[in-house]
Amino acid sequence: MRASTDQVWEWLDAVPDPEIPVISVVDLGIVRDVRWEGDTLKVTVTPTYSGCPATSVISMDIETTLRAHGIDDVQIDTSIAPAWTTDWLSDKGRARLEEYGIAPPQPAGGPDRCPRCGSKAVEKVSQFGSTPCKAHWRCTDCLEPFDYFKCI
Amino acid sequence: MTRDEAFLQFLLRMGDNTLILGHRVSEWCGHAPVLEEDIALANTALDLIGQTQMWLGLAGEIDGGKSADDLAFLRDAWDFRNVLLVEVPNGDFGRTLMRQFLFDAWHSIMLGRLMTSSDARIAGIAAKASKEVTYHLERSGDTVVGLGDGTEESHARMQAALEYLWPYVGEMFVNDDVDAEMAKAGIAPNPADLRDEYDALIGHVLAEATLTLPESRFAHKGGRDGRMHTEHLGHLLTQMQWLQRAYPGATW
Numbered sequence: 001m002r003a004s005t006d007q008v009w010e011w012l013d014a015v016p017d018p019e020i021p022v023i024s025v026v027d028l029g030i031v032r033d034v035r036w037e038g039d040t041l042k043v044t045v046t047p048t049y050s051g052c053p054a055t056s057v058i059s060m061d062i063e064t065t066l067r068a069h070g071i072d073d074v075q076i077d078t079s080i081a082p083a084w085t086t087d088w089l090s091d092k093g094r095a096r097l098e099e100y101g102i103a104p105p106q107p108a109g110g111p112d113r114c115p116r117c118g119s120k121a122v123e124k125v126s127q128f129g130s131t132p133c134k135a136h137w138r139c140t141d142c143l144e145p146f147d148y149f150k151c152i
Numbered sequence: 153m154t155r156d157e158a159f160l161q162f163l164l165r166m167g168d169n170t171l172i173l174g175h176r177v178s179e180w181c182g183h184a185p186v187l188e189e190d191i192a193l194a195n196t197a198l199d200l201i202g203q204t205q206m207w208l209g210l211a212g213e214i215d216g217g218k219s220a221d222d223l224a225f226l227r228d229a230w231d232f233r234n235v236l237l238v239e240v241p242n243g244d245f246g247r248t249l250m251r252q253f254l255f256d257a258w259h260s261i262m263l264g265r266l267m268t269s270s271d272a273r274i275a276g277i278a279a280k281a282s283k284e285v286t287y288h289l290e291r292s293g294d295t296v297v298g299l300g301d302g303t304e305e306s307h308a309r310m311q312a313a314l315e316y317l318w319p320y321v322g323e324m325f326v327n328d329d330v331d332a333e334m335a336k337a338g339i340a341p342n343p344a345d346l347r348d349e350y351d352a353l354i355g356h357v358l359a360e361a362t363l364t365l366p367e368s369r370f371a372h373k374g375g376r377d378g379r380m381h382t383e384h385l386g387h388l389l390t391q392m393q394w395l396q397r398a399y400p401g402a403t404w
Contacts, residue, residue, distance in 0.1 A: 050280055051202020080206065081276030083283060126188035127291045128195040136188060152283045 003071065005034045008041065015065050018057045019131050022100040025058055029088025032079060040073045041066065046084045049132035086151050097149055103137065105151035114139035115146055158333035160215055161233060162340055164223070165330075165376050167207030168234035170281075171224055172385070173255060174200030175392050176242055185245055192291060196252070199284040206277045225396040229386045236375040237320035239385045246299050246306065247313035253292035254317055257353050258324045260289045261346045270338035293357045300361025311363055322371025325350070330377075 003011075012034070013026040025031055025045075033044035043062055047055040059076045066074045086105040089097075094104040103111030103122075113120050119141035129136040134147040178197035184190035205220045212218035237255060242248045263285055266278035299306040325347045334340040358365055374380030395402060 047202075047280075049199060049202060049284060050206060051198035051200070053198075080280045081272070083276075083280040085283075126192055127287065127294075128188070128192035130191070132195050132198055136191075150287070152287070 002036065002039075003069065005036070008034045008043075008066070008071075011065055011069055012043075012062060015058075015061050018054045018061065020097070020100070020102065022096045023089075023093040025062065027090045027093025027096070029086075029090070029093075030058065030084060031062075040075050041071050042075050042077060044077045044079050046079050046082075048084050050080075052132050054131070084152075086149065089149075101146055102134065103146060103148040105149045107151060109151060111137055111146075111148045114142060114144070116144050117142040153329050153333060155333060155337060156214065158330045159339065160211055161330045162334050163207055163211035163214070164233040165235075167204050167211055167220075167223070168232045169238055169255075169259075170200040170207060171204040172232065172234040172388065173238035173252075174198075174204060175388060176238065177248070177252070179242055180245075180248065189245070193248075196288055196291075199281075199288065203277070203281045203284070206280070210273055210277070221396075225393045229381050229389055230378055232375075232381065232385060232389075233378055234375055234385075235320070235323045236372050236382055237317065237323065239375065239382055239388060240317070240320065241384055243313065243316070244309060246309040247316065249292055249295045249299070250310060250313035251317050252288065253296045253357070254321055254354065255324075256285060256289040256292045257350055257357075258321075258346065260285045261349050261353070262341070262343075265341040265346070269340060274339060296357060296363075297361045300358070300363045307362065310361065314358070314363055315366055318366045319368070319370050319372050322369060323373045323375060326371070326373060326376070328377060 009026065009031075012031055013024045015025045017023050017025055017028050028048065030045050030048060031043065032046050033042070035042050043066075045055075045059060045062070059078075063074050063076060089105065097104045098115045101115050103113070103115045106112050110124065111122055114122055117139060119139055121140040122137050123140055124135065125138050125145060126136040128134075129147050133150055135150050136145065137148045138145045174197045177193050177200065180190065180193040181197070182190065184193055204224065208220035208223045212220055212223050215223075237251060240251070242251075260282065263278045263282040266274055267282060269275045269278065296310065300310040301307070325343045327342050327344045331340070331342050335342045355365065375382075
């Protein structure tokens, strides 16, 4: 008996992002579609940033996970349009990011508060951070630097 | 020139620009003046090389099933179609950022137009790349202002960078048969039509940076049609392509 797509989504929600393991690839919004075509399970993923080295690792992790659940015939399709946007981050993902110390994306273009102490007194250090999806900010109250997940 | 031939040339121009600039910018990795700038430059390079995979991936598909890697690593200097601006050496940090700004401004305007391309694949790549390039432009523009309107030394260096790079700007706005074919098909705009918007954009930023735009409109050409690259491209390729040249077909 083959797994339902709901079941597959649940399994994929347990696949961590390789760079930010507190959120899943589903939280990140990069899994766009899961469907059966005959006996083949087709998973459509979209890259976050076009050069993000995590993208190929994510595809491999998805495939490995599904095989571990007994699905042998997996095909991963990459789709670039519509382009990935941080609007696709799940609410659960946004909350986990903040708990982990990464300020979630805000439409205003910067973090609304320090993920550690909650202060609104924050300033940008650099438009880029430890991965393509993040920028480097600092809290001027608790003085801790932190990552901000860029809003795109 | 057939539509297909022009389309391939167009894709190579887009992909070679991002590939060669991406490689140039990556040369700063581990050498930038401060850690934050090192990270920013490496991330910018990464975005550009990611975009290259999309442009050259599509170019390879229509060019007899080659991969983006085949095109990047197995062509010689005369086959490259990037503008000369992106292959000139980095110079100092200021010149690297000035070049980035002059390119980002063109790139962002071009991608904006390509988002409404009659070819859905082009529009898709442009929409994706445009998000990244908007960000690049914001940073390179801010840095040009910061350094231009900075200390006496940083100002002098940025003015020198602008004067050195300015003759390479014009090539981004030259029209030829490839462009005419692409414009006719609604695939891409005529580059010359982007010039007014470009001049307005950079004029505004350079004024804020207290820098003076050179008056000459002389333009070095020969990159985007492959007629004559600078001597710098060959040197760049010897580094970039070394592994595939020494160990053909090597994978890891």
